[in-house]
Amino acid sequence: MGGISVGGGHGGKKSLDSDIPLVPFIDLLLCCVMFLLVSAVWTQLARLNANQQAPGQPSQPTDPPPPSVKLILQVQGTGYVLATTAGERTEIPKVSGAYDRSALQQRLHDRRQLEPNRHDITVAPEDGVVYSDVVVAMDTALGEGYASLDLSDGATL
Numbered sequence: 001m002g003g004i005s006v007g008g009g010h011g012g013k014k015s016l017d018s019d020i021p022l023v024p025f026i027d028l029l030l031c032c033v034m035f036l037l038v039s040a041v042w043t044q045l046a047r048l049n050a051n052q053q054a055p056g057q058p059s060q061p062t063d064p065p066p067p068s069v070k071l072i073l074q075v076q077g078t079g080y081v082l083a084t085t086a087g088e089r090t091e092i093p094k095v096s097g098a099y100d101r102s103a104l105q106q107r108l109h110d111r112r113q114l115e116p117n118r119h120d121i122t123v124a125p126e127d128g129v130v131y132s133d134v135v136v137a138m139d140t141a142l143g144e145g146y147a148s149l150d151l152s153d154g155a156t157l
Contacts, residue, residue: 071111071118071146073104075125075137080104082111099133101140108144120148 074081079099080092092103112118121141125134138149 071121072152073108073121073123073137073141075099075123075129075134077126077128080107080137082107099136101136104137105140105144108141108146112144112146119146120150121146122150122152124152 070085072081072083072085074083079094080103082090082092082104090107092100092107094100095103123134123138123141125137134151138151141149
């Protein structure tokens, strides 16, 4: 136990020393510190940044962003299809029952020459396509510089 000496006991006066139980105070302090640490972590995760336009504030005219053209690599049972949302479509059929990876690589390389700043592609396998064939298509796209790969089910395109 901790004690406080405040003097006294001289000249017939009563001593004012007292014992303070420190263990409960330390327990309370540790509980408060732990609570503050735990609650501080969650305040950043639960924050939502919002900008509300109040009446009377001038609103900035915002032009809608131009629709971006997506590049889609479809892995179908008959072969690959390299398409865009703009309507372009290049079919790469199977050769002797196997997917033509070299032709896909060449088409992706040609496409990369047209758009050197594009790094995104959506791979959309058809139902029933073997998973290893999808992985080969993704590896080929990654090898040609399309680092941002999205995987879609094909029904949402």
